[in-house]
Amino acid sequence: MNRLNQLFNTKKDNLLSIYYTAGYPELNTTLDIAEALERAGVDFLEVGFPYSDPVADGPTIQHSSEKALEAGMTLNLLFEQLADLRKRVTIPILLMGYANPMIQYGVERFCKKAAVVGVDGVIVPDLPMYEYETLYADFFKANGLSNIFLVTPQTSEERIRKIDELSNSFIYLLSSSSITGGNLQVSVNIEDYYKRIKAMQLKNPAIIGFGISDNKSFSKACEYASGAIVGSAFVKLLGTEGYLEKIPGFIEAIRPY
């Protein structure tokens, strides 16, 4: 059982996760940001490893990825930075990025390295279920890593069941079919979608992401799921002066309880 499972076993609602791109806005502050987020009360983290062609991302995360790559961020460097991870941070950490950098690094090597530094899970939006199951699942399992799948309002019930079966920590629920950085859409259809997911009584908790940017959207998401993930809004904060000092205030504003 990894730190993610322990977290979900003990805390069932209002979970807050933050995404940020490693290497942005400065190359070597990956762990400083993680530490500040834990101190501010965030429940778990998603650290992005940047990719040159992030098709699921909007302008904010595209920009952070481009800057991080320009500064020299690589998977090798990220794992070096994470060597001290568990001396400084206790909350669960996921790595998030695209399939190609992971495949070039070597998926088995990636999984081993992630486990050694104390990473708990991986989110790779463009790694399909079929390829995960047939080529890579054993590497994830052998290293105690959770693989997180995405679900959108268009995902069929049959497929959600299959995703639930393959998952062992949480399911990443998208508020709409969109790239990152949009606005949470709450319409009758969306309410129906959340209710539909809830009624399916999945074994894994659901966390809502994409379009969560403030207290209003966070609270709304928490009505339907165990918690929510904030990405682009936080990455925007990182682009401002004195970002480390602003982190507690940012988290407080999103979840003032």
Add this chain to the structure above:
Amino acid sequence: MKYGVNGQGYYGDFGGAYIPEMLYPNVEELRQQYLTIINDDEFKAEFNQLLKDYVGRPSPLYHAKRYSEKYGANIFLKREDLNHTGSHKINNAIGQILLAKRLGKKRIIAETGAGQHGVATATVCALMGIECVVYMGEVDMERQAPNVSRMKMLGAKVVPATSGSKTLKDATNEALRDWIGNPVDTHYIIGSVVGPYPYPDMVARFQSIISEETKKQLLEHTGNELPQYVMACVGGGSNAMGMFYHFLDDESVKLVAVEAAGKGVDSGHSAATTFLGREGVLHGSRTILMQTDDGQVVEPYSISAGLDYPGIGPQHAHLFKINRAQYVSVTDDEALQAGLLCSQMEGIIPAIESAHAIAYLEKMKFKPNDNVVICLSGRGDKDLDTYIKYFGY
């Protein structure tokens, strides 16, 4: 077909559908329906009718006599440049618009490099009265300005892709992002044999009309439907796949795919994917792509916007790996010189893309009775500015 796609969307080690969940329903809908739709008699009849009456097919197979003399073999040019809109791209655009209609889609998006696929897509959307949005790299919009105007005149909205290298790969990213945000009513007409399965197979099938006609025409010209060589340029590889398609299983036919070496394969300014690339994932399929050790996609370079792409279609990656086709490259200079030579020896100004295929004739060694087919995939009107600047006319 021995070299065709398997049930999981793979050609050997290449292919598949590496897409985020947001694209899954759309791609799955296509996967489930494309073969049923395109094998339907009514669909075939409508497709063939439009290819004949609207596109002007069959495109001629022209026996280029002066070339034949110069290169010491029978050189045939498959004249895709004579198609309506000026290139082979229209074949696929017609196929996909008919498919999109049958899927009930109300909006079309497309990416374009040289603008030929964008023009073809804008054209078929006008023909069917369907909304059309074309993504084009900002750099390409500048170097292929006449095609931008053409698309606009045809009623399409042209959206500049301003990320990354601002060329074809970035236009493709933007189109994919659009599709993620419009999952229900929109069909994405991919212009090449790239992207997640079933696109590489679907586009290859629509382009396979090129080799289907060539076989019949060769039989008339030479008494044998099989040539010794078939040659085509490769960016993503749609004209090459259409040109190779019906020859794949005829192992005696040598297939030559010509990539863009740009300023030279080792110059750091090149788009010769099979020389410079390694296996990985790009735009939804496992293929060969130009990338750094860290798996970041390298920005390619070619004077030809249509070949300026860091990957190749997964079926090409497979044909390369198993040596069914030979992958070679020519530089900007060689291609432009070939374009000039073709103009002055055969009276045909080729697209710079197609000029790459022709340029490789210089490096081939033929026997006197060899029959050689080259896909002249597009006409050079859009490239006049580039030719003029280079030669100073």
